[in-house]
Amino acid sequence: MKLQVYAYILSAAALLGMVPTVAAQAPYPTRPIRFIVGFPPGGSNNIVARMISPKLSEYLGQQVVVDNRGGANTAIATEIAANATPDGYTILMNAPGHATNPSLIKKLNFDSIRDFAFITQIGQAHNLLVTHPSFPPRSVQELIAYSKQRPGQVNYGSSGIGTSVHLSAELFQYMAGVKWLHVAYKGGGPGLVALLAGEVSLYFGNLPTVINHARSGKLRAVAVTGLKRSPAAPDIPTVAESGVPGFEVATWWGLSAPAKTPPAILARLHKETVRALNDSGVRKQLQGLGGEIVASTPEQYAAYVRNEIAKWAKVIKAAGIKSQ
Amino acid sequence: MKPDLFDNRDFLAGLLFIALGVLAIAVARDYPMGVAMRMGPGYFPTVLGGILCLFGGAVLVRGLRSGQQVSGDWGWRPLGLITLSILLFGALVDRLGIIPALVAMFFTAAAAGREFRFKEVLLLTVVMGAFALGVFVYGLKLPYALFPGVWWTS
Amino acid sequence: MDILSNLALGFGVAFSPENLAYCFIGVLLGTLVGVLPGVGPLVTIAMLLPITFNLPAVAAITMLAGIYYGSQYGGSTTSILVNLPGETASAVTCIDGYQMARQGRAGPALAIAAIASLFAGCVGVLLIALAGPAIAEWALQFGAAEYTALMLMALVASAVISGGDVLKGLAMVVLGLMIGIVGVDVNSGMQRYTFGVPELVDGIGFTVIAVGLFAVAEIVVNLERKDPREVYTGKITNLMPTRGDLKDSAWPIVRGTAVGSFFGVLPGTGPALSSFATYLLEKKLARDPARFGRGAIEGVAAPEAANNAAAQTNFIPMLTLGLPASATMALLLAAMTMQGIEPGPQVMLTRPELFWGLIASMWIGNLMLVILNLPLIGLWVSLLRAPYRWLFPSIIMFCCIGNFSVSNNPGDVYLCAAVGVLGYVLAKLECEPAPLILGYVLGPLLEENLRRALLLSRGDPTVFFTRPISLTFMIATLFVLAVVIAPGLRKKADNA
Numbered sequence: 015m016k017l018q019v020y021a022y023i024l025s026a027a028a029l030l031g032m033v034p035t036v037a038a039q040a041p042y043p044t045r046p047i048r049f050i051v052g053f054p055p056g057g058s059n060n061i062v063a064r065m066i067s068p069k070l071s072e073y074l075g076q077q078v079v080v081d082n083r084g085g086a087n088t089a090i091a092t093e094i095a096a097n098a099t100p101d102g103y104t105i106l107m108n109a110p111g112h113a114t115n116p117s118l119i120k121k122l123n124f125d126s127i128r129d130f131a132f133i134t135q136i137g138q139a140h141n142l143l144v145t146h147p148s149f150p151p152r153s154v155q156e157l158i159a160y161s162k163q164r165p166g167q168v169n170y171g172s173s174g175i176g177t178s179v180h181l182s183a184e185l186f187q188y189m190a191g192v193k194w195l196h197v198a199y200k201g202g203g204p205g206l207v208a209l210l211a212g213e214v215s216l217y218f219g220n221l222p223t224v225i226n227h228a229r230s231g232k233l234r235a236v237a238v239t240g241l242k243r244s245p246a247a248p249d250i251p252t253v254a255e256s257g258v259p260g261f262e263v264a265t266w267w268g269l270s271a272p273a274k275t276p277p278a279i280l281a282r283l284h285k286e287t288v289r290a291l292n293d294s295g296v297r298k299q300l301q302g303l304g305g306e307i308v309a310s311t312p313e314q315y316a317a318y319v320r321n322e323i324a325k326w327a328k329v330i331k332a333a334g335i336k337s338q
Numbered sequence: 339m340k341p342d343l344f345d346n347r348d349f350l351a352g353l354l355f356i357a358l359g360v361l362a363i364a365v366a367r368d369y370p371m372g373v374a375m376r377m378g379p380g381y382f383p384t385v386l387g388g389i390l391c392l393f394g395g396a397v398l399v400r401g402l403r404s405g406q407q408v409s410g411d412w413g414w415r416p417l418g419l420i421t422l423s424i425l426l427f428g429a430l431v432d433r434l435g436i437i438p439a440l441v442a443m444f445f446t447a448a449a450a451g452r453e454f455r456f457k458e459v460l461l462l463t464v465v466m467g468a469f470a471l472g473v474f475v476y477g478l479k480l481p482y483a484l485f486p487g488v489w490w491t492s
Numbered sequence: 493m494d495i496l497s498n499l500a501l502g503f504g505v506a507f508s509p510e511n512l513a514y515c516f517i518g519v520l521l522g523t524l525v526g527v528l529p530g531v532g533p534l535v536t537i538a539m540l541l542p543i544t545f546n547l548p549a550v551a552a553i554t555m556l557a558g559i560y561y562g563s564q565y566g567g568s569t570t571s572i573l574v575n576l577p578g579e580t581a582s583a584v585t586c587i588d589g590y591q592m593a594r595q596g597r598a599g600p601a602l603a604i605a606a607i608a609s610l611f612a613g614c615v616g617v618l619l620i621a622l623a624g625p626a627i628a629e630w631a632l633q634f635g636a637a638e639y640t641a642l643m644l645m646a647l648v649a650s651a652v653i654s655g656g657d658v659l660k661g662l663a664m665v666v667l668g669l670m671i672g673i674v675g676v677d678v679n680s681g682m683q684r685y686t687f688g689v690p691e692l693v694d695g696i697g698f699t700v701i702a703v704g705l706f707a708v709a710e711i712v713v714n715l716e717r718k719d720p721r722e723v724y725t726g727k728i729t730n731l732m733p734t735r736g737d738l739k740d741s742a743w744p745i746v747r748g749t750a751v752g753s754f755f756g757v758l759p760g761t762g763p764a765l766s767s768f769a770t771y772l773l774e775k776k777l778a779r780d781p782a783r784f785g786r787g788a789i790e791g792v793a794a795p796e797a798a799n800n801a802a803a804q805t806n807f808i809p810m811l812t813l814g815l816p817a818s819a820t821m822a823l824l825l826a827a828m829t830m831q832g833i834e835p836g837p838q839v840m841l842t843r844p845e846l847f848w849g850l851i852a853s854m855w856i857g858n859l860m861l862v863i864l865n866l867p868l869i870g871l872w873v874s875l876l877r878a879p880y881r882w883l884f885p886s887i888i889m890f891c892c893i894g895n896f897s898v899s900n901n902p903g904d905v906y907l908c909a910a911v912g913v914l915g916y917v918l919a920k921l922e923c924e925p926a927p928l929i930l931g932y933v934l935g936p937l938l939e940e941n942l943r944r945a946l947l948l949s950r951g952d953p954t955v956f957f958t959r960p961i962s963l964t965f966m967i968a969t970l971f972v973l974a975v976v977i978a979p980g981l982r983k984k985a986d987n988a
Contacts, residue, residue: 376946428903428909451884462882470889478536480531
């Protein structure tokens, strides 16, 4: 008897759940939009998402709800988005992990290109190569010469395997033909602490997290990883101009939707996102994070992602980082 | 094997530790071991698995000597129902929304109790469910669907 | 001494009606999310961060900081009442706090937790004000070798934690160490024990383990009994601690504060480890260690003091060097940067009103928390008068939502159910969960630092003995080992 009642309640609940929501002919959007972020709260991805979501909500006339699905360097969130109904009510925040996971994770249950409709690259930020003041080389050239004489003896720190901090150093070794010893830390905080304490000699930190330490003399700034100098630190040369031409590593944020999302909806999302990015408040906040607005077209953004995937596949293979 | 071994507290605990230790070592065989001074990812878990087996063995032998029994009966029924209620919540919350998930969870969990009064459980579900929605969905603005495709909008 | 004028400036800033209001909102929110398992200060601060862009810097930072230390007050509440750790650092409080509640002493337990937190919080803030920069510089000397030695000492000391059954306690510590391994290996990037499940790549979350082992297992143990006896004793003696309670707790609070202040400064260790460390210390120092685990008030007072002191000193590296000691601190750092403040040593000079205003607000906030929490005790305790058949489904609800809310992932909820089954079996076999949690907290730190130290020394193990701090911990470890083993040996000799 007891169980019967209980089964009834369960099925009633299930039935209630299955009633399809009335999708009338009203123009998109008619209900809140889920904005999936591949990191737990904390970190720049989450901040960027929460920076633009209020603006997007305002322009679209519907709540854009940030949904943090952290794990596996965005792979968990990306899989959820890839499998979501392509109706414009699910959008995804992309991060560099989107481009490196195909090389780092053997079994991905989605295709980083084919399963997505790319909307726009929101912005990007660059890293800054900093060294401990006791470390002799002062420039990229000196660093390369110094490292060539001491293969495997220079220690560099990172915020973890596969992060942009780590991959910057791997790209540098690959392009400059030097060999360092990688010491991985759990996150940017501990990695930076180790550099300040002199446990490691060099570190490609996210610019805003290390620039103040360089200014106060606790660290020495060597070069930035952008192709052009950073507006936040125009006095610091780029790696590319100091002897490793073409060297570029960016941390980036982008917006995509499941592949079969209707073109009209994608166009609307693109228009409103670019509008949100042109908001002076958003621009200022992103600059506070050391980033700059990109706001590219869907075609440019898709090409960018494709290029990133190819680039990192090469570096990761050369560095001998095993996929699993 | 004597049947009362299955009720021997330390024997079972030892067995469990050994089983987990062996499992750990078996899985860690796929990871590079390295050497003590340059440990690979397999080194630490293998050593730990070995230590766990040792401790497990000692607990097991002690159990054979003391023969202390598990106190009280095993509560398989409450364990099963409580576990099921948590699993149901997990399975439903993303598919059907938080309200159906909570209803299923409350009724299953309450069935694990000594007495099940339908009206009381219903009331409890409504009161606590409303509280949870108020705190988590309304207050903390966690992005949970109430029903499929139905979100709280403010 | 210009510290007085600095403090005067700080209090002037903090006492403005606006800043007082934001401080209050912060600690209130902190208490709330502290009480709830899963949702913690990290999530809350992350969600509120965008809103604070529009606030003045002092108000924003004051509020966000309040959420963090406020959560340490709230975390103990559910630990004591229903064996459900609200925050990582309050897992230890479950051991004796919950036993006190079952004996009808939930009131004194909650009150002593608040009093201990107030004392520790105030001392922690004092440390920031007086010696922040010096402490931060000192903490930088902790490298991989030092951490390894420190963790080794904690590991050896952990043998003390188990209630009498050292053998099983040690086995549980090792099991905890192994559970801590699950996920991506920091040193090599290799996935271990993930069995191809993406949810396991980042490891098994603390909430999953703590909720499963403590709360879920405890509920099933209570339900398995056939007799309808209530779980909590009917009589509730008094709400406030007696004079004797206060006397028993005084020194443990002081020691807990010291231990907590130490761990709080070290990046990566923080409140959770400090509360375990101080519990071990108290148990070893106690005249009658057998009382621990059966509702000893020191077992609540010391860890609660420790985690709150640690929550305050956690700010030291962030405020004085611009270095985050934890993920939450990294978020606060981001909040400051986005307000246009450059964190680091210069903050004290360029923005004194912010630095000293924050310090002053922390004292005020700690006081607010006690005023907020003490009257609530009556309400909390009266909840325990509800029949257990109402309580346990509600606890399960908080377990479910709590686990789901950590990363909005049903996988965590399933995992918690599995850990609950393991927890119940272990409880029936009388294996205590606390040593396992300790191992789980220690394990990743120990392995990571051990391997890093050897990597940096190019495989030379003498590194642990040539660095002074590391050497000190190594000697201390041997000493602890002797203290732990000696009584056991003596007993054996007596028996023979």
